[in-house]
Amino acid sequence: WNNIGDQGAEYLSNALLDNKALLKLGLEGIQLGDQGAEHLGNALLRNKTLTTLLLRENRISTQGAEHLSNALLDNKVT
Numbered sequence: 001w002n003n004i005g006d007q008g009a010e011y012l013s014n015a016l017l018d019n020k021a022l023l024k025l026g027l028e029g030i031q032l033g034d035q036g037a038e039h040l041g042n043a044l045l046r047n048k049t050l051t052t053l054l055l056r057e058n059r060i061s062t063q064g065a066e067h068l069s070n071a072l073l074d075n076k077v078t
Helices: 005-016 034-046 062-072
Strands: 024-026 052-054
Parallel strands (some): 024 052
16 A cells, blocks of 8 residues: 555646546555545546546545546546
């Protein structure tokens, strides 16, 4: 496990904005919280190539899950 947290998720999200090659992203146990989930959600609104996103064992509450779910409504990520 890697503790990149919300700040690391922000950097990763910025990289995802224009990435067209990555299909699967495993972010299990990285101490991701609501702020990081919001950054990822914003990136997923633009990144349509990612098909699998693994997020188990993080600190995402209902608020963070809402950011992600709003992004996933118009995305093919499972």
